[in-house]
Amino acid sequence: MKIDLTLFMRIAGILGALLIGGLNAASSQVVISNSDEPTLYTYCQQFQTLYTQIREQSVSPDSARLQFSQIMQGLQVRFRSMEGYKQDSLQRDSLRRTGIYFNFPIRGYSTNAIGGTHGEGYRGTGFDLFDYNVRGSHPAQDIFISDRNQDNIDDRTTKPVDILAMSQGLVLAIETGWKPGSDYRGGNWIWVYDPLLNGLFYYAHNSEVDVSPGQWVKAGEKLAEMGRTGFNAYKSRSPTHLHLMYLQIKPDGLPQPINTYEWLLTAKLSK
Numbered sequence: 001m002k003i004d005l006t007l008f009m010r011i012a013g014i015l016g017a018l019l020i021g022g023l024n025a026a027s028s029q030v031v032i033s034n035s036d037e038p039t040l041y042t043y044c045q046q047f048q049t050l051y052t053q054i055r056e057q058s059v060s061p062d063s064a065r066l067q068f069s070q071i072m073q074g075l076q077v078r079f080r081s082m083e084g085y086k087q088d089s090l091q092r093d094s095l096r097r098t099g100i101y102f103n104f105p106i107r108g109y110s111t112n113a114i115g116g117t118h119g120e121g122y123r124g125t126g127f128d129l130f131d132y133n134v135r136g137s138h139p140a141q142d143i144f145i146s147d148r149n150q151d152n153i154d155d156r157t158t159k160p161v162d163i164l165a166m167s168q169g170l171v172l173a174i175e176t177g178w179k180p181g182s183d184y185r186g187g188n189w190i191w192v193y194d195p196l197l198n199g200l201f202y203y204a205h206n207s208e209v210d211v212s213p214g215q216w217v218k219a220g221e222k223l224a225e226m227g228r229t230g231f232n233a234y235k236s237r238s239p240t241h242l243h244l245m246y247l248q249i250k251p252d253g254l255p256q257p258i259n260t261y262e263w264l265l266t267a268k269l270s271k
């Protein structure tokens with residue numbers, strides 16, 4: 001079975017153009033739509049609102065779960081109607097195993113920057129995206145840089161460190177307003193939806209976020225600069241790192257964390 005990446009890239013390009021069109025429409029004051037279908041940007045707004053409510057605990061976990069599955073199923077239907085995303089699961093699995101699909105998420109770094117000896121920093125059990133009080137799990141990989149004085153500047157290059165998209169996707173939501181003293185654990189984060197995988201990447205603790213909701217990003221594109229934002233990440237006991245999580249969207253629209261370790265091992269590196 002062969003995956004037509006060229007076709008896929010072309011569609012991604014068309015999609016990017018569509019998105020820009022959608023964004024322009026969304027930002028103008030008078031929007032006349034002939035369709036009842038939500039735009040992709042509407043899904044971004046819904047996701048951003050919901051995720052903020054979960055964090056503030058102003059929505060019940062049950063209600064959040066239902067809203068989340070509706071947003072994700074809606075997004076999936078929208079992308080499935082575009083030719084390039086009609087991938088079957090076998091194709092997806094083989095695509096995920098190839099090193100050409102994923103880009104290592106930190107420029108200038110490679111797999112030896114991943115925390116733990118064999119990616120054992122990942123602890124998936126007990127995770128609940130919808131209940132902010134549930135703690136103890138760590139369904140993510142932490143990837144560390146050389147920053148002994150904790151100023152977010154790479155000790156080796158004396159420059160900030162770029163956070164790159166693991167794969168192509170739609171930027172769903174971002175946080176840019178984290179301040180020291182805030183108890184929000186993710187700090188300044190980014191959620192990116194990859195429609196081909198039907199999954200969400202979450203990049204946390206950034207110092208600066210360089211993308212906006214509704215934006216289409218390619219694998220390896222700069223999303224942010226690494227930082228120390230987040231309740232625990234800001235503390236001096238925490239070395240400067242990226243917290244990378246991936247949530248697979250199940251057929252019912254609900255998320256299932258997946259360990260990205262194997263993907264990171266085969267990912268393309270950026271200098």
Ligand SMILES: [Zn+2]
Pocket residue numbers: 138140141142242243244
């Ligand atoms: Zn982490």
